[in-house]
Amino acid sequence: MSDDSSRPFASDQAQELAAVLDTLIPPSEDGRMPGAGALGLVRRLEEICEAGADLRPILEGGLTALSALARERGAGSFAGLCEDERPALLEAVGEHAPAFVPTLLFHTYAGYYQHPKVLEGLGLPARAPFPQGYPLEAGDLGPLERVQARGRLWRETGESDA
Amino acid sequence: MSEEPVDVVVIGAGAAGAAFAWSLAETRMRIVCLEQGDWLDPSTYPTTGLDWEARRFGDFGLSPNGRGRPEDYPVNDTGSPIQISNFNAVGGSTILYAAHFPRFHPSDFRVHSLDGVADDWPLDYAELAPWYDVNAEMMGVAGLAGDPAGPPKEPTLPPVPLGRMGDVLARGFDSLGWHWWPSDSAIATVEYDGRAPCINLGPCISACAQGAKASTDVTYWPKAVRAGVELRTRCRVREITVGDDGLADGVIYYDADGVERHQRAEIVVLACNGVGTPRLLLNSCSARFPDGLANHSGLVGKNLMFHPYGMVTGIFDEPLESYKGPNGCCFISQEFYETDRERGFVRGYSFEIVRGMGPGSTALLGLANGSVPWGAGHHAGFAELWDRTAGMVAICEDLPEEVNTVTLDPELSDSDGIPAPKITYRLSENSQRMLEHSVARGQEVLEAAGAKQTLVTAPLGIAGWHLMGTARMGTDPSRSVTDPWGRCHDVRNLFVIDGSVFVTAAAVNPTNTIQALALRTADYIKRNLATLLD
Ligand SMILES: Cc1cc2nc3c(=O)[nH]c(=O)nc-3n(C[C@H](O)[C@H](O)[C@H](O)COP(=O)(O)OP(=O)(O)OC[C@H]3O[C@@H](n4cnc5c(N)ncnc54)[C@H](O)[C@@H]3O)c2cc1C
Numbered sequence A: 001m002s003d004d005s006s007r008p009f010a011s012d013q014a015q016e017l018a019a020v021l022d023t024l025i026p027p028s029e030d031g032r033m034p035g036a037g038a039l040g041l042v043r044r045l046e047e048i049c050e051a052g053a054d055l056r057p058i059l060e061g062g063l064t065a066l067s068a069l070a071r072e073r074g075a076g077s078f079a080g081l082c083e084d085e086r087p088a089l090l091e092a093v094g095e096h097a098p099a100f101v102p103t104l105l106f107h108t109y110a111g112y113y114q115h116p117k118v119l120e121g122l123g124l125p126a127r128a129p130f131p132q133g134y135p136l137e138a139g140d141l142g143p144l145e146r147v148q149a150r151g152r153l154w155r156e157t158g159e160s161d162a
Numbered sequence B: 001m002s003e004e005p006v007d008v009v010v011i012g013a014g015a016a017g018a019a020f021a022w023s024l025a026e027t028r029m030r031i032v033c034l035e036q037g038d039w040l041d042p043s044t045y046p047t048t049g050l051d052w053e054a055r056r057f058g059d060f061g062l063s064p065n066g067r068g069r070p071e072d073y074p075v076n077d078t079g080s081p082i083q084i085s086n087f088n089a090v091g092g093s094t095i096l097y098a099a100h101f102p103r104f105h106p107s108d109f110r111v112h113s114l115d116g117v118a119d120d121w122p123l124d125y126a127e128l129a130p131w132y133d134v135n136a137e138m139m140g141v142a143g144l145a146g147d148p149a150g151p152p153k154e155p156t157l158p159p160v161p162l163g164r165m166g167d168v169l170a171r172g173f174d175s176l177g178w179h180w181w182p183s184d185s186a187i188a189t190v191e192y193d194g195r196a197p198c199i200n201l202g203p204c205i206s207a208c209a210q211g212a213k214a215s216t217d218v219t220y221w222p223k224a225v226r227a228g229v230e231l232r233t234r235c236r237v238r239e240i241t242v243g244d245d246g247l248a249d250g251v252i253y254y255d256a257d258g259v260e261r262h263q264r265a266e267i268v269v270l271a272c273n274g275v276g277t278p279r280l281l282l283n284s285c286s287a288r289f290p291d292g293l294a295n296h297s298g299l300v301g302k303n304l305m306f307h308p309y310g311m312v313t314g315i316f317d318e319p320l321e322s323y324k325g326p327n328g329c330c331f332i333s334q335e336f337y338e339t340d341r342e343r344g345f346v347r348g349y350s351f352e353i354v355r356g357m358g359p360g361s362t363a364l365l366g367l368a369n370g371s372v373p374w375g376a377g378h379h380a381g382f383a384e385l386w387d388r389t390a391g392m393v394a395i396c397e398d399l400p401e402e403v404n405t406v407t408l409d410p411e412l413s414d415s416d417g418i419p420a421p422k423i424t425y426r427l428s429e430n431s432q433r434m435l436e437h438s439v440a441r442g443q444e445v446l447e448a449a450g451a452k453q454t455l456v457t458a459p460l461g462i463a464g465w466h467l468m469g470t471a472r473m474g475t476d477p478s479r480s481v482t483d484p485w486g487r488c489h490d491v492r493n494l495f496v497i498d499g500s501v502f503v504t505a506a507a508v509n510p511t512n513t514i515q516a517l518a519l520r521t522a523d524y525i526k527r528n529l530a531t532l533l534d
Helices: A011-024 A041-050 A055-072 A086-095 A100-112 A116-121 A144-149 B015-027 B111-115 B125-139 B163-176 B220-226 B273-282 B359-369 B378-385 B429-448 B511-527
Strands: B006-011 B031-034 B076-079 B230-232 B236-242 B248-254 B260-270 B309-315 B331-333 B349-354 B389-396 B405-413 B419-424 B453-457 B494-496
Touching (some): A011 A041, A011 A055, A011 A086, A011 A100, A041 A055, A041 A100, A055 A086, A055 A100, A086 A100, B006 B248, B015 B031, B015 B511, B031 B260, B125 B511, B163 B331, B163 B429, B220 B230, B236 B260, B236 B273, B260 B273, B273 B405, B273 B419, B349 B429, B389 B429, B429 B453
Parallel strands (some): B006 B260, B260 B494
Antiparallel strands (some): B248 B260, B309 B453, B331 B349, B349 B389
């Protein structure tokens, strides 16, 4: 068993967070796009917390509020709710932890769309832009003849400009 | 600690400092450039990793306030609807710039004579043109000859490809009969001067890992250093010192280890950009210059000009492949460049076509405007937006106003304790009207190109990247800080070579003009070396 005591989130918190991520971006029905909870994004969030950003208290506060709401609904945790029930809880948590969902959304969207599995799902190469880059069509410069036919467009100044 | 005196000290290794130092190097004078940032390693640039989009919010952010880099100085820009974007490194802000590289128009130098506003420049287009040509050789400018919107010029390299997106947008301009032309772009579209050709990575404004974009760390600097210029990095200048004769006699700076040093020099040259330069002048107070160095006119830090940007993004039904290719270089439209008073404002604007976004930025745009929700509708919302966005920014000409300023913040300072700049800026009524006109025309042309929806942001808050006017040039010492060559009226061995000297802003990106002026100042010094300080 790995020692995760030095990580920002205890394993039950990490599990809760993964369930939240999967609610924010669930897998697509056609199966092409994975859910955000299945991509290791919790680890990415932990890294951002470790880098000293103000993220940790926001996430911890949100998770605590979420667990309390889940208990009110008779579940042991957010992850213990069935998938249909989860969105309503995320809507409700804003009252107790207003920054939680907006902050998490920003990091989730940013992290999700850089994951190789997601890029593949979009039909993109699962790689960084460099070093292969992309080919680009030259495009049609033919219509520029019409632009040129209008003649000089810049304004005379009465000096030796041209 | 005092250094061995040198002939010339240049402060700032960005667009202007690099061009100037390279040009002056042929004199074989001892030239030292002090730069607070360092050389960067392109193998660590964002596009080398999958997290290239996220790094726009981290170490390659546009604002010095959020980047977390020790070489940055903070800027209090809370008093402005437009925030400062810059970069501090060898190459300066050209590390991040989009490399859109147009020239001014002749009318830009004659704003007062033609339109009765602001002031004329003390030089004209024809006078500056030879230095634009030198700069084109050195930076490598891609483009297409024959543009009827400006005086004739010969691009050095073939134009940046339009791509599918460019074709679609050009359709809109064509159908309205509006001007458009492939952009002048400081990008090596083919191998040029040891630089590898552009491979269409996309986000030039996150630095170019390929080295195809002409940032000055890969253009002027290697040549300047080979020619003998000493570039000292991680050296932050605190103030310029003045001798009993009233001339600048050097600078006090903190070196890479934080040790305070005094570098003496015969000539001091400021190239810290339109915010960094007035900051340094205002921080250089003495009995002779109690209100800041070279500030007898009281104009140091005044007349700050940005280009207010109006951004219009179209959402199309067809895939555009718009995430490929240099994001700020495709084509330009100068249909509304020259004054037409019937529009309700004087002067005008350029449209710079902006390519689309990567998947991360697309999702975040959709998050911001509600079109890509979380939960069940997420993937459908994203599919509607992904690879279907393209648009433009309108670069509006700002006019100089003394109420728009760079001053010293009474509380904020950088990591060396040097007072930080504070920006106070508001949009003039003329700029406001121009912005409104530009976004309406932008929407019109995007709809003509087939956009089913358009999104508008004006002014674009992050777009404080063109910094001009804060030590303007002129012939009258009571109405300008420098003479027509960038030499300070009050201190004749002190030169300003960055966008601070701009008299007016024109309606194009400024760097080509900044560098042409810096090269011109270098030639002036070379020509007059024997008598310069008489
Ligand atoms: C995101 C972005 C996009 C842009 N796109 C374009 C574009 O498409 N086209 C265009 O023409 N322009 C563009 N620009 C603007 C362009 O980068 C600037 O016009 C240009 O770099 C200005 O050159 P400069 O030499 O005056 O200043 P900079 O390039 O900013 O260089 C100034 C240098 O001075 C150094 N410095 C400042 N103070 C001190 C000090 N006290 N001690 C030591 N060193 C100091 C800084 O570290 C910096 O390296 C863009 C800028 C940004 C940020």
